[in-house]
Amino acid sequence: MKHLAVKSVNVKGVPIYLQFYNLSAEPFHITADPAFLYLSPGHKEALGCIIYGIEQRKGFVAISGEIGVGKTTILRAYLEGVGVQGLRKPERVIYIFNANLSFPALLHTIFNELDLAPRSKEIHEIVNQLQETLIEIYKKGETVVLVVDEAQNMPVETLENLRMLSNLETIRDKLIQIILVGQPEFEAMLSSYELRQLNQRIAIRTRIKPLTEKDSIQYIYHRLARVTDEPSEVFTDSAVHLIARHGRGAPRVLNILADNALIAGFGYQKKPVNKKIVREVAADYFGADMPRRFRWPVLIVASCAVAAGLLFIPFRDYVLKERNPQVKFESSFPKTGGSAGNSGPSSHETVKQTIHYRAEPVDEPRRSEETAGDKTARAPGPSPAVDALHESRQDQDAASASKSLPPAQPDPSVTRPAAGGRTSEATDVVSGRPVSGALPEKPTRWVVKQGDNLSMIALSIYGKSDQKTLDWIRSLNQEILDPNILRTGLILNLPARDEQAE
Structure with missing residues (x-):
């Protein structure tokens, strides 16, 4: 700012x-000032519980709420008689600000507030003396209130011994009224096994909720x-x-x-x-x-970006199909069987559409480097799922394709180089069979597999991988962005050896 x-x-x-x-005064002071008391429905309920519990001498009253919801403000408003007309203020109030006290220290604080001096150091003797004093105050018609603020900070042992004070009573009324005010953690403490007896003695309890x-x-x-x-x-x-x-x-x-x-x-x-x-x-x-509600513009922008990306995918495939007329996109749907004896999948099974990429034979006249570099067809590389399907279909189509395509004869003048311990081989797109390292008599297409690079392919097809040969192949396949990193499934156009630029 x-x-x-x-x-x-x-x-x-x-x-x-x-x-x-x-302004006549500071309107938004952070201290609990009863003069600015605002009673929401939740605060009215809490104030009513305090008034009823004390006036009816119920003993224990528990008030809980999150940090800053106004617990202390409500408490002080009651103690100062603010917010309710005709409210009778308690005559004796013992306010514990620091709840992290042992039980003997708590008794010592109570005695100080009542102007008493303990006659003994034994806890049971001190409690008996306190009971005698409370009876005398009760006979005068006065009320003694013990307020424990931030009660979640009070030790469990002190809270457990605090119930001993609730035993200080007459036949009808409790001699001391105890108000426990704490955060939601205090509710969890009361639910514990160690404080089950104290939890049973709490007659009235309420929780102040945040303002709407x-x-x-x-x-x-x-x-x-x-x-x-x-x-x-x-x-x-x-x-x-x-x-x-x-x-x-x-x-x-x-x-x-x-x-x-x-x-x-x-x-x-x-x-x-x-x-x-x-x-x-x-x-x-x-x-x-x-607050999260103010982050919604970011979520909208992110959602729009994802939607735009999803819409771009079919548009991209359409454009690639238009720019690659030699590549056919075939849709194959498994047949669903509905009659008896049909071995196909049942009609309730999901029919999935799969795409196959099949290249047509290339019998084009020789082109110049400039013309071939500008007009070579670009086929989109299939996804991993398409690769797997394509490989599975290669075995099925090999027999029929081999009848129409004569096997390539190896050229003894060409030495096939090894890459990573294996021999690099050209692969026929339709049959999936290796070309056996021979220089192609007709234009050939190479389907890039994982681990292929342009140098390895040039050595396999042309027997050399000098920079001029690599540049020449790249000019005919402009979809190659990096000769060392080729996209799996990419189909490369490799002209016949008599068309190779020298």
Whole structure:
């Protein structure tokens, strides 16, 4: 985010943007301030559970929720009597901020808050003394409340011993009311085997859910209404909606985004804060962890690219077929049998279309190097599946093809070179038989197999692989991009030896 470097607070510690936006106080402070209490349906339910559990002396009350959803705000609102008219505040409140305490340390804190001095160091004697004190307070009509915030940080042993305090009771009521407030991890702790007895003693429990987007928008306007009569002069509606979307239902995140947006807006001297500023602030706050809903443009672009690639494949095959009239594309469909005694596949089997590449014999007049280089047919190389099918058909067609094509006679003047321990041989496209290394009397086609290269093919056909011969073959087969890397299935046009350029 790039905006003017300005001081966010003045010399008195008050945000400097207050005067610029005509605000009477800071509307989005991150501390739990009951004066800005906003009661969503979930917060009303939590507050109601706290009030009912304490006034009815139910003993244990458990409140859980994700980070920043307003658990502490609701708790403090109750303790300060905010949010409910006619609410009776508890007379004795013991607030545990740091829950990571041993049980003796917890008892020591309770005694300090009640202005008591332990008469003994034995745990059972301290508990008995606490019970006597709580009975005296109960007779006065007063209520003692123990609040444990961030209860997920309390040791399991301390939580297990905490149930001993729930045994401090009269015939009708519990002498001390205990409120346990924690994150969802605390719920998992209560479900453990070690805390099963404590879990059974929790009379009331509720979970505060994140705000909906609608509630988040109302939350922002509610806090603005406490400090200004013109909320529209502070944020545009689109900016408020964007903050609500980015806030993910957490009041703390909403406060941080809105406060940073006001600082950035003051830096830009922009009134009201618009959507663009909020977007910059959100990018700074979330970084790479932006909400997934804002990544949909990337997904659309990627989907379009995949669709375009799929549409290009049949178009490419069509173009290659038009540019290679000598190559026939034959479709072969296995017959489906429906009558008795038919050995073919049953009618319910899937019929698959397979493509075969078959080259026609070439009996063309001799061409010049320029003409042959420009007009040589280009046949697309078959896929691995087509290669396998082609090889399987070679054995079937060999017998019939050999009747019409006389076998090539070896030329004793030509020495067949070895490549990688094997003899390189030319292969007839139709029959699949080797040409036995002889120079072709008629134009020949070579089907490239895995491991072939242009030098090996030139040696097999012409008995030499000098640069001039390689260049000449490449001029007749312009689909060759790299003489050392030939695409498997590529069909090369190799003229007769009397046409070879010297």
